[in-house]
Amino acid sequence: MxxxxxxxxxxxxxxxxxxxxxxxxxSFPWRKKGLTQYQYIVAETLLQRTKAETIAKFYPQFIKDFPSWKALANTNLEKLETYLKPVGLYKQRSKRLVSLAQEMVKRKGRLPKERSELESIPFMGQYIANAVELIIFNQPxxxxxxxxxxxxxxxxxxxxxxxxxxxxxxxxxxxxxxxxxxxxxxxxxxxxxxxxxxxxxxxxxxxxxxxxxxxxxxxxx
DNA sequence: ATCCCGTTAC
DNA sequence: GTAACTGGAT
Missing domain, CATH: 1.10.1670.10 (Helix-hairpin-Helix base-excision DNA repair enzymes (C-terminal))
Known part of the structure; x- marks a missing residue:
């Protein structure tokens, strides 16, 4: 052996x-080049506990309707829940997306490079922090x-x-x-x-x- | 270590 | 009916 x-x-x-x-x-929309940080992080959040194919159908329209952290941060929570119903986990996900967006608006869209600070952002856990390092910071x-x-x-x-x-x-x-x-x-x-x-x-x-x-x-x- | 909490595929 | 799905917070 x-x-x-x-x-x-x-x-x-x-x-x-x-x-x-x-x-x-x-091949998925969030794997293309040239996505904004916002677009990429939203994709990761949507993908949690959900099949990638399900999100693939939903994602392009979501980005059109909510194009930025600001747009998402200012969204009414109940409307977002209704919007997210088709992909499931709509209560969790809408809460996560809005509080994440509000935090990013506070930070003026800037991501901290320090690992512990990155994970201190609400609903930015180990997985998404790794994904941010991999895709956005371009580190292994x-x-x-x-x-x-x-x-x-x-x-x-x-x-x-x-x-x-x-x-x-x-x-x-x-x-x-x-x-x-x-x-x-x-x-x-x-x-x-x-x-x-x-x-x-x-x-x-x-x-x-x-x-x-x-x-x-x-x-x- | 436990809770959260929905659609889909089988 | 249940297991599976690009986890995170407490």
Whole structure:
């Protein structure tokens, strides 16, 4: 047995997934170039606990109707709830979006670069803070959600803690994976791979890294 | 560690 | 009917 966390296996994983992404990666409006900070952060907030395809249909119109932090900050909460009903979690989400927008208006649209200050912004948690570092600050950073965790755990071995955000093994592993010239593409590759191949019920037969995966045999029989 | 809280896919 | 979905706050 080879050591599961060897540099070699990490590079193997990165390269194979980047290759897979070029062929089979998904395309979403919030992955385009030239989005404003506002547009990107709103997308991340909408995506929480919701399928990306659902938000993809909804997002372009949302940006037209609420084009800026100011527009969103001045929106009536009940109207926003009605507006968000089709995508679910409308009470949470409207509250989050408005208070986030109001905070950003106070900050004149400027994001703090200090990590702890970034996470002090209401409803800007670990995930979105990582996404801001990755997409807006252009630094390598992992988008560690339940889906990325599932993929990494299957391939590299399971975590110990129940909560992804406090599991040091998973956190360190995900930073190693994301630490790459093409950090954005790696992250998107893993998210897409999680949604299309390494699903909760995995489709191992079409997996480009199945030969080295710890769960290949047990889960595909 | 626990609560929050909806649509969709299966 | 239930599990799943690009989590965050307390």
């Amino acid at each position: 080879k050591p599961p966390l060897s540099k070699h296996s990490i590079v193997f994983f990165q390269e194979k997934l980047l290759e897979w992404f070029k062929e089979s990666g998904r 950073s992992p988008l560690v959600d339940v889906n990325m965790s599932r993929v990494l755990e299957r391939f590299f071995g399971p975590r110990k803690m129940a909560d992804i955000r406090y599991d040091t093994y998973l956190q360190q592993l995900s930073y190693k994976i994301a630490n790459h010239e093409q950090s954005k593409e790696i992250n998107w590759a893993i998210l897409d791979f999680a949604a299309l191949v390494c699903r909760p019920k995995p489709l191992c037969f079409m997996c480009p890294v199945n030969r080295r995966c710890k769960n290949f045999i047990s889960l595909s029989l």
